[in-house]
Amino acid sequence: MALRQSTQLGAATAFFGVLSFVLAIVAELKKPPYGTPIRGADVVVCRFPPDPTVALGVLSALAAACCAGIGAVSVFFPYNGRPIPRKALFGYTLLHVFFHLAIGITVTGVAMTVWATATEAVHHVRNVHRDLSYACPTAKTGMFGGAAFVNLDASLFWLVCFMLVGNVRDDYFDDQEQGGEARGGGGSAGHEEK
Incomplete structure (x- = not known):
């Protein structure tokens, strides 16, 4: 069942x-x-063609947040009902580093996506301007594309964390079993001598 949950x-x-x-x-x-x-007597009104950019930006940010949430859950999830203490998880330096990098990259990606989405939404909502030379720009080209790649990088870092947790779990439970056998063997030998 643990393989199914982890998968x-x-x-x-x-x-x-x-x-x-x-x-x-x-x-x-x-x-x-x-x-x-559209130039009037003393204002410029900007008309934008209907496009799904703002909705797609919001959905992209939500998907990145869901990715991070599930990634974090996968690190701490007690697979097969066998939890690992946080001290043991983060005692493994590589997992500690990748976990914090994943958080940082996720925050950066979501922030970039929200910034691009908010900028685009503001351009659509505030479409009346007193500057007669206003050219009706939209969000800077490349902002959504850059955010897309940062969000993809964040998901890859969460997957690396997920794989590292598998290694830590194997090592932790192997050590527990070996320590239990050593304690159990010594205890029974001591009991027989009494």
């Missing part, structure tokens, strides 16, 4: 990471380069 958590982490990447790439591709300025 499900690993697959879910990968799925949400790839989903976040794809949604952000599609948002980048669907984003119009600029709106159409």
Whole structure:
């Protein structure tokens, strides 16, 4: 059953990471380069073609957050009802480093996605400007694409953490079994001598 649980958590982490990447790439591709300025007497009103950029950006950020949440759960999940103390988990330096890198990269990716989405939404909502030379720009080109790759990197770091936890679990339970046999053997020998 433990293999099944671990496979499900690993697959879910990968799925949400790839989903976040794809949604952000599609948002980048669907984003119009600029709106159409309609000049009035003393204002410019920007009209933007209907596009799903803002919705895709929100969904991408949510998928990246889900990826991180499932990735973190997969690190601490008691597979087969056998938990590992945090001290033992983070006593393994490589896991400690990758776990904190995964958190940092996730925060960066989600922040970039939210920033690009919020910028695009603000351009659509605040579309009346008093500057008659205003050209009706949208969010900077490449922001969604950059966020997509950072979110994909974050999901890969969570998957590395997931694999490292498997190694730590194996080592921890091997040590527990060997320590238990040594204690059990010594205790029974001492009991027989009495």
